[in-house]
Amino acid sequence: MLKAVNFLVVWVLLVFFWVLLNGSLATDVLLVGLIASLIISLLFSKDLALITEFRATPPAFGAALRYFLYFLKELVKSNIRLASIVLSPALPLNPGIVKTRTRLKSRMGRLMLANSITLTPGTLTVELDGEWLYVHWVTVESTDIEAATAEIVAGFEQHLEVMYG
């Protein structure tokens, strides 16, 4: 039952993307899109964790929105911070790779977390190993696991936890 729902969600989404990309609802265009999306969703719908692991509950949608806004804010902050580092003649760096820990359990939640960290102020996920994330930090403020986790991971984790668990 759940499989069928996943399959339908993936199919509808793929057709939606196809229509957006083509900008046309002509019969032949639509038909090609429907068939191609059908084959893709038959083959891959069980692996599309992005959609299928999302908890489609009202709090999850709220968290998704807050996550997105928080993400945009962090993205802008990271660019301004990096720009100031690159432009300053002294190049004030203190790089290092620190270890952090995540409470997230799902594969998708961890992937989103790693991606978000990569796009935020001066941090870049180097390796994912179970609940441990190794993060390259341009200006290391703390090498302690707890402190680094609070600084780097916690902001995104609170939203992603509601979305994916």
Added chain:
Amino acid sequence: MDGILALLGGILLVAGTTFLLLGGLGLVRMPDVFNRIQAGTKATTLGTLLSLAGIACLQPAWATKLLLIGLFILFTNPISSQVLARAAHRIGTEKSPLTSVDRLAEDQGNTP
């Protein structure tokens, strides 16, 4: 109305290309591969998104396609950077002498 959109589009394009320029500058100035990836990832993501938004203001008919391009960039950019960084670390790429700590190498049993 057209004038306002054109102005906004121009401003967004200038902002986007400025971030792209700063990203390029970062690639040249940063000391090692990890710091370069940092400069490359963030600046190109925001720079490209702002440029796309600027183009969307100048050519409103392209907006949906530009939005899709933006989404794909948001999803693929961090993944490619992360894989590059991981590969660089696995083959033992030389780190800048400024590097203060490397927990990953420590956990793998190497000296940083």
